Amino acid sequence: MSFVSRRSVRMALALAFAGVASACTMDNSGGGGGAGTASTASSALTKPDKAAIATPAPDSFRVAVETSKGNFTILVHRDWAPNGADRFYHLVQLGFFDDARFFRVLKGFIAQFGVNGDPRVSAGWEDLNIQDDPVKQSNKRGMVTFAQSSQPNTRSTQLFINYADNANLDGMGFAPIGEVVEGMEVVDSLYGDYGEGAPDGGGPDQMRIVAEGNKYLEASFPKLDFIRKARIVTP
Numbered sequence: 001m002s003f004v005s006r007r008s009v010r011m012a013l014a015l016a017f018a019g020v021a022s023a024c025t026m027d028n029s030g031g032g033g034g035a036g037t038a039s040t041a042s043s044a045l046t047k048p049d050k051a052a053i054a055t056p057a058p059d060s061f062r063v064a065v066e067t068s069k070g071n072f073t074i075l076v077h078r079d080w081a082p083n084g085a086d087r088f089y090h091l092v093q094l095g096f097f098d099d100a101r102f103f104r105v106l107k108g109f110i111a112q113f114g115v116n117g118d119p120r121v122s123a124g125w126e127d128l129n130i131q132d133d134p135v136k137q138s139n140k141r142g143m144v145t146f147a148q149s150s151q152p153n154t155r156s157t158q159l160f161i162n163y164a165d166n167a168n169l170d171g172m173g174f175a176p177i178g179e180v181v182e183g184m185e186v187v188d189s190l191y192g193d194y195g196e197g198a199p200d201g202g203g204p205d206q207m208r209i210v211a212e213g214n215k216y217l218e219a220s221f222p223k224l225d226f227i228r229k230a231r232i233v234t235p
Helices: 082-093 119-124 167-172 184-188 206-212 214-220
Strands: 060-067 070-077 104-106 110-113 143-146 159-162 176-182 227-233
Touching: 060 082, 070 082, 070 184, 082 143, 082 176, 082 227, 119 206, 159 176, 176 184, 206 214
Parallel strands: none
Antiparallel strands: 060 070, 060 227, 070 176, 104 110, 110 159, 143 159, 143 176
16 A cells, blocks of 8 residues: 555655555456446556566656546656656556546645556556655655655555645655646645545545455545546657
């Protein structure tokens, strides 16, 4: 489970996605509708090519994110965090984030996303963590950063967008890969009234998202905003 929690250093850390799927019973029937369902997930998502996803991304690239609340654009700088930028580039190319929910939106802190709506896809990425990057940029408002645990090399598919200047995350190894350069007002408007996730709050339980996908979220947290699609765009 990857989860940036306010408890460690009052606004800190994340639990890693690594290990959550193995702690759950995977539901191969899939989740709710959209690109992330079991019926439509491509083999490239359920059985990712390790060599292909290890190839370097461009030095910089833009990602256009279309959401249920509007659109925003992320500009990624590979020199900020090469391993993270490469992983994000390939996730976007594969359509990994399509139909994914912003499942953890804490106003004044972060908006977190990056669990696919299909449990089969989550299972396929379970052991594909990436190596840590040195922190070269601060987690200021609008910065986009991978979630991770307190253990080394636990980044996988989950990211968060900083709502505030969360510089306390810098010393914990959270290395921004890019920044929201257009549409931050859309990010600000994402539904966040469910609050912190389980077990600390009444929001979505990440273990159940991994195990049950969008089926669980649509039934229990229907107001969550989501990514319709995310695509690499030319400048």
